[in-house]
Amino acid sequence: MGERRFDNEELLTVRLSLRRPTMEDVDTIHSIHSDRRACAHNPADLLATRADAEDRHRRWDEHWRRHGFGYWAVRPRDIGQPSAPLGFCGIKVMRLRDVEVLNLFYRFDPSAWGDGFGTEAATAVVDWATSHLPDRTIVARVRPDNTASLRVAAGAGLHRAEHLDAQGEDGLDWIFASRGTT
């Protein structure tokens, strides 16, 4: 795709630091993705073992190597000591109805829900993609009963795009998009 390289970029928001995940983050990938609350609307994303989490990290890292961006590990900023991520948020290249798009992802530990972190991180990622990859459409694929996720997609600036709704791995996905796609 002839991407520019962005590899060591850190995204900062008022409260959060977003960085490329490392092997140090595998335990958190495992704990969040083996928590049924965090995967209630997307059971296909559940992980059973730590080895599965290592594999998930390997695939995320492969995306970073190939494209120069991907999913970020989200931590509180300026806390001055190593800490586990609150969650993960980022974009993945995928095809939706034969169009290459950037799929927005966010998943946080349930202990971090309800403080606005999901919207804050997703907004930073959408802003980053809009400025660094301006020709790409950003989409979020959301299960219709996942109210928090619907709110995060809208809060990050994406718009409901009913004409793109599609069956996903876990059933019907409502599509939000940064602009119209055919």
Ligand SMILES: CC(C)(COP(=O)(O)OP(=O)(O)OC[C@H]1O[C@@H](n2cnc3c(N)ncnc32)[C@H](O)[C@@H]1OP(=O)(O)O)[C@@H](O)C(=O)NCCC(=O)NCCS
């Ligand atoms: C989706 C998720 C990242 C939201 O994270 P969060 O930090 O709690 O989100 P925020 O605090 O920014 O809240 C966003 C909005 O959702 C609302 N909200 C949060 N939790 C809610 C809930 N359980 N039910 C209804 N609304 C909820 C908030 O009030 C807020 O509304 P507003 O935009 O009108 O102010 C988090 O719930 C999560 O990790 N869920 C599991 C993974 C997942 O479903 N990912 C999406 C896959 S498509």
